[in-house]
Amino acid sequence: MTREDRFLEVxxxxxxxxxxxxxxxxxxxxxATYSRVxxxxxxxxxxxxxxxxxxxVSLAESVEVEPPEPVALPKAKPAGKAASRPAxxxxxxxxxxxxxxVLWKEKGCNxxxxxxxxxxxxxxxxxxxxxxxxxxxxxELHGHSYSRIIDTPHNWGSWAAPKKANGSFDHDRAxxxxxxxxxxxxxxxxxxxxxxxxxxxxxxxxYKIGEIFSEIRSKFQSGYSLRDxxxxxxxxxxxxxxxxxxxxxxxxxxxxxxxxxxxxGGQYYTPRPLIRAMIAVTKPQIGERIYxxxxxxxxxxxxAYEYMLPQAKTVAERETLQKRTFFAxxxxxxxxxxxxxxxxxxxxxxxxxVHTNTLSENILDIQNKxxxxxxxxxxxxxxxxxxxVQQNFPIKTxxxxxxxLQHFIKSLKAGGRAAIVIKNxxxxxSDGASRSLRQELLENCNLHTVLDCPGGTFQGAGVxxxxxxxxxxxxxxxxxxxQLDPGRIMGKTNALNDADLAEFVTLQDGFAESEKxxxxxxxxxxxxxxDLSVKNPNKVEEAALRDLQHIxxxxxxxxxxxxxxxxxxxxxx
Numbered sequence: 001m002t003r004e005d006r007f008l009e010v011x012x013x014x015x016x017x018x019x020x021x022x023x024x025x026x027x028x029x030x031x032a033t034y035s036r037v038x039x040x041x042x043x044x045x046x047x048x049x050x051x052x053x054x055x056x057v058s059l060a061e062s063v064e065v066e067p068p069e070p071v072a073l074p075k076a077k078p079a080g081k082a083a084s085r086p087a088x089x090x091x092x093x094x095x096x097x098x099x100x101x102v103l104w105k106e107k108g109c110n111x112x113x114x115x116x117x118x119x120x121x122x123x124x125x126x127x128x129x130x131x132x133x134x135x136x137x138x139x140e141l142h143g144h145s146y147s148r149i150i151d152t153p154h155n156w157g158s159w160a161a162p163k164k165a166n167g168s169f170d171h172d173r174a175x176x177x178x179x180x181x182x183x184x185x186x187x188x189x190x191x192x193x194x195x196x197x198x199x200x201x202x203x204x205x206x207y208k209i210g211e212i213f214s215e216i217r218s219k220f221q222s223g224y225s226l227r228d229x230x231x232x233x234x235x236x237x238x239x240x241x242x243x244x245x246x247x248x249x250x251x252x253x254x255x256x257x258x259x260x261x262x263x264x265g266g267q268y269y270t271p272r273p274l275i276r277a278m279i280a281v282t283k284p285q286i287g288e289r290i291y292x293x294x295x296x297x298x299x300x301x302x303x304a305y306e307y308m309l310p311q312a313k314t315v316a317e318r319e320t321l322q323k324r325t326f327f328a329x330x331x332x333x334x335x336x337x338x339x340x341x342x343x344x345x346x347x348x349x350x351x352x353x354v355h356t357n358t359l360s361e362n363i364l365d366i367q368n369k370x371x372x373x374x375x376x377x378x379x380x381x382x383x384x385x386x387x388x389v390q391q392n393f394p395i396k397t398x399x400x401x402x403x404x405l406q407h408f409i410k411s412l413k414a415g416g417r418a419a420i421v422i423k424n425x426x427x428x429x430s431d432g433a434s435r436s437l438r439q440e441l442l443e444n445c446n447l448h449t450v451l452d453c454p455g456g457t458f459q460g461a462g463v464x465x466x467x468x469x470x471x472x473x474x475x476x477x478x479x480x481x482x483q484l485d486p487g488r489i490m491g492k493t494n495a496l497n498d499a500d501l502a503e504f505v506t507l508q509d510g511f512a513e514s515e516k517x518x519x520x521x522x523x524x525x526x527x528x529x530x531d532l533s534v535k536n537p538n539k540v541e542e543a544a545l546r547d548l549q550h551i552x553x554x555x556x557x558x559x560x561x562x563x564x565x566x567x568x569x570x571x572x573x
Contacts, residue, residue: 015168021228129156288373379404397433456490
């Protein structure tokens with residue numbers, strides 16, 4: 001089959017009309033190949049440009065696409081029923097790549113952060129449309145009516161992906177160019193922003209809709225680029241659990257790329273193997289409340305959900321996991337939106353994420369009802385807080401992470417468990433705030449484990465980190481340390497993996513000693529400095545390098561021996 005025949009066949013499968021971005025994605029061709037074949041077919045009169053907008057093509061009415069020649073197939077099993085072709089992970093991945101290509105050409109998008117932000121709001125609306133379709137179908141099966149959240153003029157099928165009666169894309173009804181930009185900015189976004197005021201409460205999906213579209217805006221300047229992106233997004237499906245899992249994996253990859261994109265991206269991504277190890281140690285259970293007050297992209301809560309999902313055996317337990325288990329706060333608008341989308345893709349329909357500055361709350365106002373059973377977090381490194389924010393904490397410091405640590409200690413229930421990532425300098429800083437905070441931690445919590453992470457664990461962060469594991473309610477008696485050493489230089493191509501942390505998780509369960517792990521009794525901690533520095537007593541010391549004088553003396557001795565040998569050889573000649 002020639003490329004021209006293949007082009008016409010796929011176009012026919014799509015209903016005889018399709019946007020260039022979607023058709024190219026289905027064909028899997030490079031830009032140059034697609035353009036060359038398209039031009040040839042236009043000249044031959046076999047296709048025409050779409051009437052409703054630029055950037056689409058349709059079969060010419062006189063063209064008939066012949067079916068491919070039959071191929072001999074093995075005899076089918078008699079009981080088998082033909083299955084419809086599912087959207088494979090590879091096709092979803094290709095769609096994501098094509099969306100990035102569209103965004104790369106869009107003048108309003110300049111970085112990986114922009115790519116994720118713009119993908120997120122379109123993904124959210126497509127997810128919401130599929131969710132509403134599922135709910136409507138379920139209601140119909142039970143003989144009930146269903147009132148859609150998004151009204152008809154603003155739902156996905158009316159403006160983003162209008163369809164003909166046969167299910168093919170209707171390019172004549174689809175807005176594009178300046179008209180599409182004007183509709184999105186002047187009609188759609190204001191309508192969606194209004195849900196925040198109309199919602200009955202902050203724990204509803206209606207409120208989340210209003211929050212998301214109050215925090216971000218469309219950065220598209222070209223309505224043609226936006227039209228291409230929307231058609232690609234329409235190819236993603238959120239119907240089955242397998243499809244949602246694949247999309248969540250691809251979205252996580254985008255977040256990871258954003259985290260590696262530069263200085264500002266690091267706040268969004270904590271390596272997932274490290275998160276999984278922290279969860280394996282804290283062991284959250286159904287019925288417990290899990291919290292992250294510096295949520296970022298909600299990686300901790302998403303991984304905790306995956307860990308706890310197999311525990312939910314009943315309808316009641318699944319409802320508890322969905323609605324009363326995971327709680328978060330996030331100050332940054334983009335991170336808030338990404339965190340919401342990430343949790344939704346992982347299966348939590350209306351995440352309990354509050355858009356607020358966690359540190360603006362006076363920790364003395366935290367009551368027992370506000371406390372949590374498990375806290376998992378990676379607060380920002382190196383941030384500096386203003387004096388009015390520091391007034392909310394007993395131990396005054398401008399270091400953002402140290403304020404967060406005070407917040408987390410106060411937010412734990414008695415007997416609650418925490419795993420917190422923090423700069424390793426916290427263990428030994430000599431300033432008054434650091435000493436006081438270490439004293440507070442040791443006297444009011446059982447700091448039972450310190451995981452020392454190697455440099456390069458966080459791409460681009462430029463700092464070494466440790467993870468503090470502690471329980472609230474009893475003072476520290478003994479601290480178990482583990483010095484993580486993957487045996488390689490960490491980097492983008494040698495990132496942390498689950499195998500690197502397997503020994504830590506195994507040994508930590510019994511606080512076992514090894515070449516990489518040891519324990520320190522509280523009696524051996526300096527009661528003045530409360531220094532908790534990582535000092536491995538079990539590591540085999542490397543032989544000390546000799547000084548220069550010894551090396552010179554050794555060279556001279558060997559030279560003298562060589563001269564004697566040569567002199568002896570001469571005597572034999």
